[in-house]
Amino acid sequence: MSATAVATGPVVEKRRGEGLTATALLAPATIFVALCLLAPLAFLFRYSLNDFVATKKMMVEAVTIANYVKFFTDPYYTAILGTTVRIAVMVTAACLLLGFPLAYVMARTQSRFKNVLIILTVLPLFVGNAVRSAGWMVIFGNKGFFNSSLQGLGLIEKPLEIMYTEKAVLIGIIAVNLPFMVLTLQSVIESIDRAVEEAAFSLGAPPLTMFRRVLWPLAMPGILAGTILCFILAMNAYATPFLLGGPLFKMMAPLVYNQFTQQANWPFGGAIAFILMTVTLGLTLAANLIFQRKAAR
Amino acid sequence: MARLDIQNLVKRYGDFHAVKDVSLSIADGEFLVLLGPSGCGKTTTLRMVAGFIEPTAGRVLLGGQDVTLLPPWKRNAGMVFQSYALFPHLTVAQNVAFGLEMRKIPRADIGKRVEEVLALVRLAGYGGRLPRQLSGGQQQRVALARALAIRPDVLLLDEPLSNLDAKLRQEVRVEIRELQRQLGLTTVMVTHDQEEALTMADRLVVMSEGEVRQVGSQRDLYERPANRFVAGFVGRSTFLDGTIETPGHFRTGGGLELKCTGGKMGAAVLSLRPERVEIGPVSLPGGPLSGLDNQLQGTVEFVSYLGSLIDIHVRLSPADRLVVQIANREGGFSPEVGQPVHVGWPLSAGQVFTD
Structure with a gap:
């Protein structure tokens, strides 16, 4: 080996070592995602193109779009998709409306209890969806705490119908999603220099104008991230609509589950899952584009 | 431009007196500098003039009109912030135009005035850039232009030079001072840098612990300090x-x-x-x-x-x-x-x- 080769050797070796390290660091997560997300999705998609023989409750290998056609031609299913989108949009809007002021206060507070506030915001997430929903069933039922209290006080005669209605589902998903919205917004608002707001004030902008012209556009990345997160979570909500909506209230995620477990109709279940995924992705992208175009103006 | 009167201004936070009974009169076109160590109440005083902080007691008069209870957006005070506080999502021209739009000035006039003001701070041609594409010194000038564009009754400068490097700072001092004279701006600047204060001011106010220790010219403060604090703080x-x-x-x-x-x-x-x-x-x-x-x-x-x-x-x-x-x-x-x-x-x- 020549002297030159010895001299340049270590440099090359170090680079190769770094490459190996990077691979080693990336590999586990990549393999995990590939095995646990992409592969099942690929299989699911393949299944969604299969045939289903209802009489025998059996899947037959085929390549057909019959399952997708079935979904979009049956008003029963399209209505469920409509409800899901509607609920998700309403939940997202409500979370943004409720979450922004809270996130703003939390971002701007100088209080030493700020950390406590943040923990309180996250606290609801410590309780699982199923447990929380069960708790609400106790409170909001016709003979539950809420109605008996109001009746006991003589404020209402008949119990308020909250359980097993859209209202219950809305309240339920909002409560679950709100922390995600608040935390996302809070971190973004915190990164906005407070002096920028004051600058707007000193230039003659009243608070609402300041909000519209300065705070809102600067918080836009957080608003986008928060609404997307909130929307996706709401579109895919399972436990809350299932437990609080009752047997007559239908959303997409419980429907998918139902097709797989109750009906054993894997091809149709797969198709619904893909429709849910595509609609969620499509609406998210569309909203993103619209927002960004507005922000770019 | 107008005269500014601060009468018996007090700000208390619980038991803490941030500002204790400060009274100052700033003549039309005068450059007054509030000088003092950090925590002496100079910034609090300035922010009460701007309207960001509500005084516990006392009055602020701008051009003879009592503005103590007016919110900042109803006072005609141009402010330059230590961090510049430019709107990062708006171009330089949009930043400067912001205050003019708030005043419902016609579009065509806004464009004209923005160009005038940018030329004044030697930034003509930079209108289309975003703040992040500018150097610190240029950003500082945009902040100044934005405050000047609204033709303020009083110009408030909150440590405007502290984020510039030492060499640039010396240039900008002179620039701001010349501009202030040329436009006859009633100006209040807050700083902890005595060299900066001595270079720029018509009159200086030395503050500590929320109180005014001495008001006077550079010579007054240096030759005849009123007390030990001023003797130690101004010069050595x-x-x-x-x-x-x-x-x-x-x-x-x-x-x-x-x-x-x-x-x-x-x-x-x-x-x-x-x-x-x-x-x-x-x-x-x-x-x-x-x-x-x-x-x-x-x-x-x-x-x-x-x-x-x-x-x-x-x-x-x-x-x-x-x-x-x-x-x-x-x-x-x-x-x-x-x-x-x-x-x-x-x-x-x-x-x-x-x-």
């Missing part, structure tokens, strides 16, 4: 602690007998500017020290060579040490540590504070 002073035994006679803690002017009897402090004290190897008749009211012997304890100037720390007694500053002249006195020296100063160089 050596303080010798001691007592006035009989009028005109000061005895230091180390037992030195010195002549001084006036002062009440009792505990006092004698303040000396380092460059007003003469120093030499020996006191010769006809030499620099002859005829000075106070002449003392001492030992050089420490020398710091600053280039054009030399600081010499002289030990006068076990309890008394004096700093003398001399010009570094060709063939001048060059002290060495441990060397015995003579120091002296005229009566007029010393000032006695009894507070």
